[in-house]
Amino acid sequence: MTGIPGVGKTTLLSKIVEIIKSHGKSVNVVSFGTMMFEIAKENGLKDRDELRKLSVTEQQNLQKIVAEKIAALNDQIVIIDTHAFINSPEGYYPGLPEHVLKIIKPTNFVSVSAKSEEIYNRRMKDDTRNRDKITLINIKKELEYQSGMISACVVITGSPVRHILNNEGKVDEAVDKVISSIGL
Ligand code: ATP
Ligand code: MG
Numbered sequence: 424m425t426g427i428p429g430v431g432k433t434t435l436l437s438k439i440v441e442i443i444k445s446h447g448k449s450v451n452v453v454s455f456g457t458m459m460f461e462i463a464k465e466n467g468l469k470d471r472d473e474l475r476k477l478s479v480t481e482q483q484n485l486q487k488i489v490a491e492k493i494a495a496l497n498d499q500i501v502i503i504d505t506h507a508f509i510n511s512p513e514g515y516y517p518g519l520p521e522h523v524l525k526i527i528k529p530t531n532f533v534s535v536s537a538k539s540e541e542i543y544n545r546r547m548k549d550d551t552r553n554r555d556k557i558t559l560i561n562i563k564k565e566l567e568y569q570s571g572m573i574s575a576c577v578v579i580t581g582s583p584v585r586h587i588l589n590n591e592g593k594v595d596e597a598v599d600k601v602i603s604s605i606g607l
Contacts, residue, residue, distance in 0.1 A: 424601075425507040425518065425573060426535030427565040428554065429546035431589040431597070432504050435535065438598045443500055443607060451498040455505035455518065458489040472553035475509045479516055482509070486518075490526035500605075503527070507534070507572035510555060515568055519576050531605050532584035534573045539563050541591045 426432050436452050443450040460471045462485055468474065474482070493503060506518040519529075537545075539562040546557050577584045585604035589597040 424502060424533045424535060425505055425569065425576075426589075427542065427562070427569050428506070428552075429542050429549065430535045430537050431545065431594070432535055434594060435587075435589060435598055435601060436502060436504055438594065439502070439601055442598065442602055446607060448500055448607075449498045450500040450502065451496055452502045452504060453493055453496070455486075455489055455493075455503055458492065459485040462488055470553060475511050477511075479511060479513050482511065482516065483520070483522075486520070486523050487526070490523045494526050494528070503529070507569050507576065510565075517572060517575075519572075521579050524576060524580050529576075529580060530582055532573060532576055532580075532582060533601055533604060534569065534584055534586050535589050535597070536566060536569070536586060537589045537591070539566060542566075 424432050424436065433454070440450055440452050456471065456474060459482075460468065460474055463474060463477070468477070474485075477485075493501065508515045509518055539559055542562050543557060543559050546552075546554055546562075573584055576582075585601070587597050587600050587604070
């Protein structure tokens, strides 16, 4: 599951997990960024939001280690909460580059989107994160990059993508769409 920061991925996934479990399936939701941060912490990184500021080479190494850990999971369903691109000082950088996709071999992609104004408000309300400067123009640009990056993932893997709109106050509707899109 990909989508730009603040679009609501983690919110949707917390509900999706409960539904999948109630269907008697084993499910593991992993946050790619959190797993990268756990490894980076061992090497002295203090803040999760500093991850995207590491050199691209360092981020690539971390991505590879995390991808291998995810590929080794044995649950019936593994859902990865991640970003299709990262806003790093060297430029937009893929969260799911080809070398990572080849390791994790995703069967389905879900691309979560929302109105740019709603994403703006959600980011402004969330003071637990140390976010980059937030503007409506940047959010619109990020939504465009998100759609380009996810199209590349679909072509590289040959797996389908479902685009889900997470409308304001309509979490349950978005959750239902995700559940049906992955055939549960
Ligand atoms: P990040 O990539 O930074 O981890 P995220 O995509 O996981 O972001 P969330 O943390 O799930 O985003 O959501 C961001 C904020 O938006 C939260 O405060 C959440 O409660 C709120 N939110 C999510 N979905 C909706 C919705 N449909 N309506 C209203 N608020 C929502
Ligand atoms: Mg999240």
